[in-house]
Structure formats: C-alpha cells, structure tokens
Amino acid sequence: MRILECGDAGLLVEVGDLDEAMTVHAALTAEPLPGVEEVVPAARTVLLRLAPGHDPARIAAAVRELPLRPAAARPAGEVEIPVRYDGADLSDIAAATGLSEAEVVAAHSAATWTVAFCGFAPGFGYLVGDDPRLHVPRRAESRTRVPAGSVALAGGFTGIYPRSSPGGWQLLGRTDTAVWDLHRDPPGLLRPGVRVRFVPV
Amino acid sequence: MAALEVLETGVLTTVQDAGRFGHARYGVGRSGAADTVSYALANRLVANPPGAAALEVTLGGLRLRARGGVTVAVTGAPAPLHVDGRAAAMNSVLHLDDGSELRMGTPERGLRGYLAVRGGLDVPPVLGSRSTDTLAGLGPARVAPGSVLAVGKPPPELPVVDLAPDAAFPAEEAELRVVLGPRDDWFTAEAVHTLLHSVYVVSDRADRVGARLLGPPLPRARTGELPSEGMVPGALQVPHDGDPVLFLADHPVTGGYPVIAVVVSADLRWAAQARPGTRLRFRRAG
Numbered sequence: 136m137r138i139l140e141c142g143d144a145g146l147l148v149e150v151g152d153l154d155e156a157m158t159v160h161a162a163l164t165a166e167p168l169p170g171v172e173e174v175v176p177a178a179r180t181v182l183l184r185l186a187p188g189h190d191p192a193r194i195a196a197a198v199r200e201l202p203l204r205p206a207a208a209r210p211a212g213e214v215e216i217p218v219r220y221d222g223a224d225l226s227d228i229a230a231a232t233g234l235s236e237a238e239v240v241a242a243h244s245a246a247t248w249t250v251a252f253c254g255f256a257p258g259f260g261y262l263v264g265d266d267p268r269l270h271v272p273r274r275a276e277s278r279t280r281v282p283a284g285s286v287a288l289a290g291g292f293t294g295i296y297p298r299s300s301p302g303g304w305q306l307l308g309r310t311d312t313a314v315w316d317l318h319r320d321p322p323g324l325l326r327p328g329v330r331v332r333f334v335p336v
Numbered sequence: 337m338a339a340l341e342v343l344e345t346g347v348l349t350t351v352q353d354a355g356r357f358g359h360a361r362y363g364v365g366r367s368g369a370a371d372t373v374s375y376a377l378a379n380r381l382v383a384n385p386p387g388a389a390a391l392e393v394t395l396g397g398l399r400l401r402a403r404g405g406v407t408v409a410v411t412g413a414p415a416p417l418h419v420d421g422r423a424a425a426m427n428s429v430l431h432l433d434d435g436s437e438l439r440m441g442t443p444e445r446g447l448r449g450y451l452a453v454r455g456g457l458d459v460p461p462v463l464g465s466r467s468t469d470t471l472a473g474l475g476p477a478r479v480a481p482g483s484v485l486a487v488g489k490p491p492p493e494l495p496v497v498d499l500a501p502d503a504a505f506p507a508e509e510a511e512l513r514v515v516l517g518p519r520d521d522w523f524t525a526e527a528v529h530t531l532l533h534s535v536y537v538v539s540d541r542a543d544r545v546g547a548r549l550l551g552p553p554l555p556r557a558r559t560g561e562l563p564s565e566g567m568v569p570g571a572l573q574v575p576h577d578g579d580p581v582l583f584l585a586d587h588p589v590t591g592g593y594p595v596i597a598v599v600v601s602a603d604l605r606w607a608a609q610a611r612p613g614t615r616l617r618f619r620r621a622g
Contacts, residue, residue, distance in 0.1 A: 175566030182566025
C-alpha cells in the first residue's frame with residue numbers, strides 16, 4: 136500500500152489491484168475514520184477527502200492500521216437488470232472476444248457482476264465480472280451521444296449509462312431499469328458492493 | 337414570502353451553497369461555491385448560518401428586483417454595484433425595499449461574485465444541497481431571466497457588521513501554492529521544474545468544472561494509461577497530448593489522467609477567481 140498526498144486535504148491510497156481497493160473501501164465504510172469527509176473508491180485507489188484542520192499524516196497512519204479483510208462475502212444488495220441485447224457494438228464485441236454474438240450474450244448474462252466503484256456520472260457503476268472472456272477495449276473513437284440505459288463493456292468492466300452522454304464503451308444492449316433516480320432513496324441502484332445479474336429479454 | 341425576481345443574469349448565474357457531501361462514492365461530486373471564502377463572507381454579512389444558498393455570478397451582469405423587503409450582501413470579484421441606480425458598496429449589508437432593483441456590473445478584477453440574501457435562497461435541495469452541479473446536471477436549474485427565487489425565513493441572528501473588507505483581488509497575475517503529486521512521478525523532473533518556474537495562462541475554456549491552461553508542455557516520464565482515480569478541486573490534471581486542466585468545484589469525481597500537483601485549499605479561491613487571460617504561477621507549498 137502506498138499513500139500519496141493529494142493537496143493538503145486529500146490522501147490517495149494506492150493498492151495492487153481492484154480487489155484490494157474494494158477491501159480498503161469496505162474497511163473504511165465499516166469503520167469510518169474521524170476527519171475523513173468523503174471516500175472515493177476506484178480501480179487501484181481509494182481517495183480520502185479530509186475535513187479542514189485534520190493532519191493528513193495522522194489519518195495516513197490510521198489507514199495503515201485498518202483491519203483489512205477480503206471483501207465481505209455478503210453483498211451490499213442484489214439487483215436483476217433486464218437487457219435487450221441489441222447493442223450497436225455487439226458484433227465488434229463478438230469479434231474481439233472470439234465468441235459468437237449469442238455466446239457473448241450468454242456469457243454476459245451468466246456472469247455474476249459486482250459494483251466495484253462509481254464515477255464518470257452520478258449513478259454510473261463500474262461492474263466487475265467473473266468471466267475473463269468479456270474483456271474488451273474501449274472503442275477507438277468515442278460516441279458523442281450514448282443513449283440512457285445503454286449497457287456497455289470496456290476494460291474488463293460492464294456499465295449502464297444513467298443518462299444520455301458521450302461515451303467510449305462498447306454497446307451491448309439497453310435496459311429500461313433506471314440506475315439513477317433522484318426520487319428514490321438512495322438514488323443510485325449500482326452502489327459499491329451491490330451484486331448484479333443481467334437477464335436477457 | 338419575500339423573493340428575488342431575476343431580470344438579467346450575465347453569462348452564468350447559479351445557486352450555490354457549501355456543497356453536496358457524502359455522495360462521492362456514488363459518483364456525485366461536491367460542487368458548491370467555487371470561491372468558498374467570498375461565499376462564506378456574503379452569508380456572514382447577512383447573519384445567515386454557514387451553508388445558506390446564495391447566487392454565484394460569473395463576470396457580473398446580474399440584475400434583479402426584490403419582491404418584499406430583503407437584506408443582501410454582494411462579495412467576490414469587485415464590480416460596480418447599483419441599487420435603484422445609486423452606487424452601493426460590495427462587502428456590505430444592503431437593504432432592498434419591495435420593488436428595488438439591484439444591478440451588478442462587470443468586475444474589473446476576478447471572475448465570480450456572490451450575492452447572499454438574509455434567510456438564504458429557498459430552492460428545493462437535491463441530495464442535501466442547493467448547489468447546481470453543471471457537470472452532473474444536478475441541483476437547481478441555472479438561473480435565467482424570469483426566475484423567481486424564494487427567500488427563506490430570516491435567522492434570529494442580526495447582522496453585526498455593516499462592512500467587511502476582503503483581501504485584495506489579484507489583477508493580471510496570481511500565485512498559487514501547490515503540493516506536488518499524487519502523480520508527479522508520471523512526469524519528468526524537467527516537467528516538474530517547468531511547472532514551478534513558468535507562467536500558465538487561463539484560456540477561454542474556463543468554467544466551474546475547471547480551467548484549461550496554456551503554457552509550456554509538461555512531458556511525461558512514463559507512457560501508458562492511468563486507471564481512473566478520485567479527483568479533488570485544485571488538481572492539475574495533464575491529458576496526454578493536451579493542455580493542463582485546473583479542476584474547480586464541478587470537477588469530475590474520477591479522472592484517468594495523471595495529476596502532477598494540487599493547489600492548496602487556502603489558494604483555491606484565487607484559482608476560482610482567475611478569469612481567462614490571468615497569468616498563473618505555481619509555487620511549492622511549505
């Protein structure tokens with residue numbers, strides 16, 4: 136574990152891989168550290184934003200003392216998401232993985248996905264799966280507009296666009312499930328630790 | 337109930353408060369007033385509790401009419417101020433009668449002005465905050481001509497000062513202290529030296545998300561992609577073949593380009609007040 140300064144009110148905890156990052160995030164959620172206002176988990180890091188007047192060195196020392204247990208066996212929730220697998224990049228994904236389109240759909244809907252972290256936009260979750268065949272790169276050129284509800288793949292993650300936005304992930308299909316709804320509490324369906332299954336419709 | 341009727345807004349006027357806390361792990365940024373010092377001063381002048389919603393006015397141009405008598409204070413970028421055509425002072429407590437018109441001109445220095453009203457702006461909060469996050473599209477709609485903003489119930493405390501001087505606003509040049517990293521090791525030693533000994537000019541592409549800076553390139557020591565990681569305001573993010581971006585209040589929660597240095601909290605307000613054309617120098621903090 137490396138702890139890097141991020142200005143005078145932030146610490147970036149860098150670990151070896153996504154599993155470790157999820158473990159650190161889970162530990163910080165289970166036992167919030169005093170002086171830490173905000174925790175931002177990501178692929179290899181967890182950012183801590185500190186309240187004014189707290190000594191970063193002290194908080195860094197506390198982070199090193201955190202009891203780190205592998206991510207809790209009990210997920211933070213379970214969600215099923217119905218998907219119409221008719222995405223514009225389905226054939227490119229098939230070509231990149233060496234699978235047929237039907238096999239891509241079967242693999243994506245058979246896999247168990249877990250929300251690793253959020254980012255990019257409110258409610259956008261980066262989901263990691265248990266099928267390494269589904270690792271595809273981002274598109275060479277990003278689209279200026281990806282419709283809301285698009286289910287996409289890139290860099291070992293799957294994700295769902297919460298609202299229409301530019302995007303460079305490969306489009307697998309679409310869902311009518313709103314992953315971000317301000318009238319719901321909490322508004323985000325895909326929170327870190329939530330387990331997800333995709334159901335073809 | 338009292339209200340402010342907006343007649344003109346200039347380039348961008350938004351409702352802002354102290355920010356949206358506790359939702360970063362769901363991809364929701366903090367947003368909030370870009371210059372937190374001017375914002376806090378405006379609220380203090382009218383004896384509002386910290387965190388009351390106020391207006392953030394970019395490069396002036398705001399004109400509004402009081403509906404009912406209200407007490408306001410305007411802080412931030414020094415600009416000519418008029419109430420019913422008569423000059424009024426910034427950083428002071430102003431009483432507007434029902435129907436009175438307040439006009440903020442173009443600031444001669446700085447970028448953002450703040451107008452706090454006693455009782456705060458009573459717009460519906462979203463996820464605990466009344467800030468407009470221009471990147472995420474969260475919070476109150478942008479203020480537009482015709483907007484009528486309700487004013488909340490005045491707090492029991494009364495204003496205790498009439499006038500509170502603010503620090504002098506830098507004119508064409510500002511010095512910002514930075515802490516190197518977290519990814520300074522992605523850059524050559526020359527790049528770090530260049531950053532600390534050159535002038536970077538705020539380009540026209542400057543908004544609440546961040547300011548794109550023009551200046552000498554900052555070459556990388558390593559190639560490859562950085563996995564996306566959490567970002568903070570004040571971060572100087574350097575895209576692969578692009579100009580550095582200095583992140584402000586509505587910065588993305590995560591980003592995939594390395595951050596060479598981060599402006600210290602105390603100097604963030606000057607980063608937020610640097611208008612296009614401002615020359616920035618970065619100096620190592622400590």
